[in-house]
Amino acid sequence: MPRLRTLLIASSIPLAAFAVPPGDSNLNRLSSKAALMTEPIADNPFFKPSALPFHAPPFDKIKESDYRPAIEEGMRQHMVEVEKIANNSAPPTFKNTLVAMERSGAMLARVMLAFGGVTGANTTDSLQKLQEEVAPKLAAHQDAISLNAKLFHRIESVYNKRASLKLDPESLRLVEVTYRNFMLSGAKLSDAKKAQLKDLNKEESTLSAQFVNKLLAAAKGGALVIDDKSKLAGLSQGDIAAAAQAAKDRKLENKWVLTLQNTTQQAKLQDMSDRATREALYKASWNRTEKGDANDTRELISRLAQLRAQRANLLGFPSYAAWKLTDQMAKTPEAAIAFMQNLVAAATDRAQAEAKDIQSMIDAQNGSFKLEPWDWSHYAEQVRKAKYDLDETQIKPYFEVNTVLQDGLFYAANQLYGISFKERKDIPVYQHDVRVFEVFDKDGSSMALFYFDPFKRDNKNGGAWMDNFVNQSRLMGNKPVIYNVTNFTKPEAGQPALISFDDVTTLFHEFGHGLHGMFANQQYPSLSGTATARDFVEFPSQFNEHWATEPRIFAHYAKHFKTGEPMPQALVDKIKKAATFDKGYGMTEVIAAALLDMKWHSLGAQSPKQDADSFEAQSLKQDKIDLSYVPPRYRSSFFLHIWGNGYAASYYAYLWTQMLSDDGFEWFKEHGGLTRENGDRFRAMVLSRGNTVELDKLYRDFRGKAPSVEPMLVSRGLKAEK
Numbered sequence: 001m002p003r004l005r006t007l008l009i010a011s012s013i014p015l016a017a018f019a020v021p022p023g024d025s026n027l028n029r030l031s032s033k034a035a036l037m038t039e040p041i042a043d044n045p046f047f048k049p050s051a052l053p054f055h056a057p058p059f060d061k062i063k064e065s066d067y068r069p070a071i072e073e074g075m076r077q078h079m080v081e082v083e084k085i086a087n088n089s090a091p092p093t094f095k096n097t098l099v100a101m102e103r104s105g106a107m108l109a110r111v112m113l114a115f116g117g118v119t120g121a122n123t124t125d126s127l128q129k130l131q132e133e134v135a136p137k138l139a140a141h142q143d144a145i146s147l148n149a150k151l152f153h154r155i156e157s158v159y160n161k162r163a164s165l166k167l168d169p170e171s172l173r174l175v176e177v178t179y180r181n182f183m184l185s186g187a188k189l190s191d192a193k194k195a196q197l198k199d200l201n202k203e204e205s206t207l208s209a210q211f212v213n214k215l216l217a218a219a220k221g222g223a224l225v226i227d228d229k230s231k232l233a234g235l236s237q238g239d240i241a242a243a244a245q246a247a248k249d250r251k252l253e254n255k256w257v258l259t260l261q262n263t264t265q266q267a268k269l270q271d272m273s274d275r276a277t278r279e280a281l282y283k284a285s286w287n288r289t290e291k292g293d294a295n296d297t298r299e300l301i302s303r304l305a306q307l308r309a310q311r312a313n314l315l316g317f318p319s320y321a322a323w324k325l326t327d328q329m330a331k332t333p334e335a336a337i338a339f340m341q342n343l344v345a346a347a348t349d350r351a352q353a354e355a356k357d358i359q360s361m362i363d364a365q366n367g368s369f370k371l372e373p374w375d376w377s378h379y380a381e382q383v384r385k386a387k388y389d390l391d392e393t394q395i396k397p398y399f400e401v402n403t404v405l406q407d408g409l410f411y412a413a414n415q416l417y418g419i420s421f422k423e424r425k426d427i428p429v430y431q432h433d434v435r436v437f438e439v440f441d442k443d444g445s446s447m448a449l450f451y452f453d454p455f456k457r458d459n460k461n462g463g464a465w466m467d468n469f470v471n472q473s474r475l476m477g478n479k480p481v482i483y484n485v486t487n488f489t490k491p492e493a494g495q496p497a498l499i500s501f502d503d504v505t506t507l508f509h510e511f512g513h514g515l516h517g518m519f520a521n522q523q524y525p526s527l528s529g530t531a532t533a534r535d536f537v538e539f540p541s542q543f544n545e546h547w548a549t550e551p552r553i554f555a556h557y558a559k560h561f562k563t564g565e566p567m568p569q570a571l572v573d574k575i576k577k578a579a580t581f582d583k584g585y586g587m588t589e590v591i592a593a594a595l596l597d598m599k600w601h602s603l604g605a606q607s608p609k610q611d612a613d614s615f616e617a618q619s620l621k622q623d624k625i626d627l628s629y630v631p632p633r634y635r636s637s638f639f640l641h642i643w644g645n646g647y648a649a650s651y652y653a654y655l656w657t658q659m660l661s662d663d664g665f666e667w668f669k670e671h672g673g674l675t676r677e678n679g680d681r682f683r684a685m686v687l688s689r690g691n692t693v694e695l696d697k698l699y700r701d702f703r704g705k706a707p708s709v710e711p712m713l714v715s716r717g718l719k720a721e722k
Contacts, residue, residue: 001463001464001465001466001510001513001538001541001641001645001647002465002466002467002513002517002530002537041069041070041073044066044069044070044073045057045058045061045062045066045070046062046066046070046074046107046110046111046114047070047073047107049106049110050110052427052428053424053427053438053446053449054448054449054470054478054479054480054481055110055470055478055481056427056428056436056449056469056470056481057110057113057114057117057428057430057469057481058428059114059428059429059430060428061428062114064124064126064127067111067115067127067130068130068134070107070110070111071108071111071112071115071134071137071138073107074105074107074108074109074110074111074112075108075137075138075141077105077107077108078104078105078107078108078141079141079144081100081103081104081105082101082104082105082144082145082148082151084100085097085100085101085104085151085154086148086150086151086154087150088154091157092153092154092155092157092158093158094158094165094167094171094175097154097155097157097158098155098158098171098174098175098178099475099524101178102174102473102475102476102524102525102526103475103476106476109471109525112138113467113468113469113470113471114469115127115131116467117430117467117469117483118430119131120460120461120465120467120485121430121431121453121457121460121461121485122430122431122457122459122460123216123459123460124459128213128216131209131212131213132206132209132210132213135205135206135208135209136202136203136205136206138205139201139202139204139205139206140198140201140202142185142201143185143194143197143198143201146181146182146185146186146187147185147186147187147189147194147197147198149187152182152187152188155175155178155179155182156179158175159175159176159178159179162175162176169692169693170522170523170524170527170692171523171524173527173691173692173693174524174526174527177526177527177691178526180326180327181327184315184323184326184327186314186315189314189315193314196314197311197314197315200307200310200311200314201311203307204304204307204308204311207300207303207304207307208304208643208644209644210300211297211300211301211304211640211643211644212461212640212643212644214289214294214295214296214297214300215288215289215295215297215461215462215638215640215644216459216461217294217295218288218289218291218295218296218297218638219259219260219262219288219462219638220259220458221288221295222260222284222285222287222288223246223257223258223259223260223284224257224258224260224277224280224281224284225247225252225255225256225257226243226255226256226257226258226277227254227255227256229256230274231274231276231277232256232272232274232277233272233273233274234271234272234273234274235268235271235272236271236393238489238491238492238495238498239268239271239489240256241491241492241495242489242490242491242492243256243257243258244256245490245492246258246259249458258281258284259456259458260284260285260288260462261285261456261462261463261487262461262462262463262487262634262638262640263285263462263463263633263634264285264286264373264589264631264632264633264634264635265282265285265373265376265377265589265631265633266281266282266285267377267500267502268281269281269282269374269376269377269378270377270378270380270381270392271378271381271392272378273378275369275374275375278374278375278378279372279374281374282373282374283374286373286631286635288638289635289637289638290613290637296637297637297638297643298611298612298613298636298637299612300643301600301612301636301637301639301643302609302610302611302612302615303609304643305320305600305601305603305610306603306607306609306610308320308601308648309601309603309604309605309607310605311323312605313604313605314605318604319333319601319602319603319604320601320602320603320648320649321333321336321598321601321602321649324601324648324649324650325649325650327533328533328534328535328536328650328653329533329535329536329656329695329696330535330652330656333598333601333602333649336535336598336652336656337595337598337652339652339655339656339659340591340594340595340598340652340655341595341623342709343587343591343655343718344591344595344623344624344625345624346713346718346719347584347587347588347591347625347718348584348588348624348625348627348630349584350583350584350587350588350717350718351584351585351587351588351627351630352584352627353584354380354383354582354584354585355371355376355627355629355630357383358371358375358376358379358380358383359371361379361382361383361386362375362379371629372628372629373628373629373630373631375629376585376629376630380581380582380585384578384581384582387578387581388574388577388578388581389574390571390574390575390577390578392500394571395500395501395571395575396498396499396500397498397560397561397562398558398559398560398561398567398571399498399499399500399501399503399504399557399558400496400497400498400499400559400561401454401488401496401497401498401499401507402497403557403559403561404499404504404507404557405452405507406421407556407557407559408504408507408508408548408553408556408557409507409508409511410437411553411556411557412508412544412547412550412553412674413511413515415552415553415674415676415679416547416674416676416678416679416682416683417442417515417519417676417679417680417683418441418442418676418679418680419439419440419441419442419447419518420439420440421437421438421439421440421450422437422438422440423435423436423437423438424436424437424438424449427449429451431453431457433453433454433455433490434451434452434453435451435452436449436450436451436452437449437450437451437452438450439518446479447479447480447518448472448479448480448481448482448517448518449469449470449479449480449481449482450482450483450484450514450518451469451481451482451483451484452483452484453483453484453485453486454486454488454490454497455486455487455488455489455490455497456487456488456489456490460485460487461640462487462640463487463640464484464485464486464487464506464509464510465484465485465510465513465645466482466483466484466485466510466513466514466517466530466541467482467483468480468481468482468483468517468529468530469481469482469483471525471528471529472517472520472521472522472525472528472529473522473523473524473525473528474521474522474523475523475524475525476525478525480517480518480520480528480529482514482517482518484507484510484511484513484514485510486503486506486507486510488503496561498561501548501575504548505545505548508544508545508547508548509541509542509544509545510541511541511544512540512541512542512543512544512545513530513537513540513541515540515544515687516529516530516537516540516541516687517529517530519683519687519688520688520690521688521690522690522692527690527691527692528690528691529690530690531690531691532690532691532695533691533695534646534647534650534653535650535652535653535656535657536653536657536660536695536698536699537653537657538653538654538656538657538661539657539660539661539664539686539699540686540687541657542654542657542658542660542661543660543661543664543665545661546661546665546668547674549575549576549579550673550674552674553674554567554572555567558572579717580715580716580717581717583716583717583718584717584718585630586716587716587717587718588625588627588630589630589631589632589633590633590654590655591625591655592620592623592625592626592630592631592632592633593632593633593634593639593651594651594652594654594655595619595620595623595625595652596616596619596620596632596636596639597639597641597642597647597648597649597650597651597652598649598651598652599615599619599622599623600615600619600636600642601642601648601649602649612636612637615636616632616635616636620632639651658712658715658716659707659708659709659711659712660699660707661712662711662712662714662715662716663703663707663708663709663710663711663712664686664699664702664703664707665711666711667702667703667704668682681702682702685698685701685702686698686699686702
């Protein structure tokens with residue numbers, strides 16, 4: 001997923017610019033300090049654009065102590081620029097208002113892009129503290145801009161006469177998107193309601209930052225400590241060695257530590273033969289944020305949901321979901337919910353059929369117990385082996401991370417789009433495992449930088465994501481600097497990093513976001529690359545997953561880590577035959593999480609503060625997706641996407657864009673599959689367009705028609721192929 005680009009795109013004023021309210025004493029205080037700050041801030045690495053290629057962050061020069069003064073000075077500079085635009089005595093024009101806004105906040109963008117990257121992937125206690133301290137200040141900064149009456153008057157003036165301005169399509173789109181964003185941010189509220197909105201935004205931003213940090217601490221603290229190696233039976237020697245190293249890192253002698261990934265289910269459950277250990281690991285995951293300690297998030301998320309409902313009501317919407325979906329492809333919560341509910345029966349029916357097969361496997365082994373969530377993946381793997389003669393341990397030796405990266409992701413991008421990659425050892429990074437590649441276009445010109453951060457760390461958020469260190473913009477003269485972050489287990493020194501095929505799919509997914517960012521070709525930064533609706537932005541990433549199984553691509557990277565031999569065709573055929581195995585479970589857990597998200601964000605402003613556990617249980621039951629052995633992919637209390645990463649009322653986007661992805665891939669199959677001609681067309685019509693076109697139109701122009709859900713149903717195993 002792309003992380004929410006709040007705090008990051010300072011030139012995208014209505015969504016990501018943050019200032020102190022005009023006339024606030026803080027602004028005067030900052031201004032009065034400006035002369036005193038000029039001298040020391042001039043030595044700050046964020047004060048000027050980086051001298052590195054592509055203006056990449058100079059991580060070798062950045063100290064933790066640099067962030068606070070750079071953020072404060074960035075806000076001060078940005079506010080001065082915005083006030084100059086708002087108070088301009090000249091009549092408002094596209095250039096002196098919209099373009100001037102796009103140019104503003106350059107220093108704030110530099111620091112926040114780097115700060116967001118580091119706090120997500122390599123944070124410290126002091127950075128977490130700073131993150132919580134600056135969150136309300138940055139929220140106030142955003143409000144100062146989006147609620148500035150003079151500034152909005154100028155934007156509205158340009159918007160009202162846009163038809164007569166003879167603007168190019170991207171410039172016209174900028175006017176319309178900016179006006180809509182200001183409206184959705186409360187630009188037309190009364191002064192009294194604006195004051196209420198500022199208070200709500202301030203509290204929400206504070207709680208959201210606290211949630212992210214509590215969750216990181218809870219995941220670290222919730223790791224399962226094992227004191228008897230026999231309890232790890234079934235795990236590979238590599239996994240056991242990694243668990244031993246994790247224990248040593250925590251100064252635990254003669255113990256093993258199983259760290260938690262961000263999802264409810266844990267990958268190691270598949271291999272563990274000791275049922276008590278499986279149950280302990282599952283419950284460590286399920287209860288990580290519900291221990292009644294300092295990292296318990298239940299009260300916090302209940303208050304966040306309440307705040308969001310109140311904010312939506314203030315802005316004239318019945319719920320946060322109704323407000324959030326106004327500018328999305330689905331348009332309304334009702335449309336998104338209906339789309340998901342139409343999938344529930346097919347998904348749960350298949351999951352129940354899968355559960356019967358698993359229970360039969362348990363019974364055949366005289367298990368004498370009822371299937372529970374911690375049993376699913378362990379016995380599902382056995383069912384897969386029995387049905388398809390396919391074992392995960394057979395597969396992993398053919399998926400080594402670096403080979404998948406270079407011979408899979410990079411090779412596919414070269415075959416489709418003609419681009420190439422060269423590793424750079426001279427670009428400083430924020431952590432020694434991070435690698436940097438320069439990206440060259442099909443004509444040989446240098447077009448982007450790509451950072452890859454593969455391995456799990458205790459100070460790294462869970463999951464996988466993409467974001468920018470530098471946002472592409474022709475106006476600003478910036479080419480994109482992109483990064484992908486994953487959480488694979490780091491092997492012992494000298495050992496290969498072998499991953500599952502699900503992990504391979506994750507790499508292709510995040511690299512799809514990366515391509516969306518690398519191919520950005522926008523004039524204006526606030527429309528650039530992945531700055532699109534949530535229920536579109538996952539389309540390029542899920543689409544890119546399809547190339548992981550394309551025969552020519554697969555054969556190029558699926559090679560044994562020792563011998564370099566390609567995967568035997570018989571094993572490839574087994575993987576293909578098992579392609580829709582366990583899809584009922586996978587679809588059910590995602591739909592459950594997406595409906596749960598929508599339930600939280602459909603609450604009205606008058607709804608009382610919810611008890612998180614009972615609310616979750618009741619919601620799943622109401623939506624008829626409360627299968628005891630298929631928990632939601634994320635429990636409410638550790639649902640990072642919706643409480644900390646900008647996917648509130650938007651997690652359905654993963655399902656919506658599966659529809660776009662599978663339907664869009666049908667076009668490729670209808671037109672010859674993997675060819676440069678097809679790749680260049682997809683790049684030109686989708687990947688390079690950013691948010692410069694209404695997204696429904698963009699998709700229809702590419703596909704030639706509205707999306708159909710049928711390919712998704714077949715691809716995800718919910719309907720038989722004709």
